[in-house]
Amino acid sequence: MQIQLFKGQFGSREAAELITRLIHVKIKYHEEKIQKDSAEEDIKMREARIRELQKDLYEVRRYIEQQGGYLSLQSDIQLV
Template sequence: MDITVAKGIFSSKDAEELITQIIHIKIKYHEMKASAGRYDSRIVKMREKQIIQLQKDLFEFQRYIQHNPDKIYLNAGIEIIGYEAQN
């Protein structure tokens, strides 16, 4: 199953806003899970690394937007595959 989150041509400002909000939601998700207290330190550290990577990705995306034209084509989606189907 696929869900299209954003597809089409966006102004640089709108694309930046949309992607920034999506990444912030993902960061908040990892922060919530890491602070839930149900995981050992190894899992918390893994989530912290994921947060750092998301922040780096967002920084790189924002830098890309600053050096590119006014219009950006986005094709962002979610692919949903049952875990059992992958094994």
């Protein structure tokens, strides 16, 4: 099964906002799991993933700023 979240042209500001919100949701998910998890190994894994997401967000914002104008975005979720 596949769910299309978005597909199309977005202004640089809209693209940055959309991607930022998606990544923030994922970060919040991991933060909530950290509060509930007691296993140190799981917490470390989630903290590492949060850092990775923050780095990705920084890099995508820089990329969008350099591109300017409009960007084509496409995002799908595939259930396998």
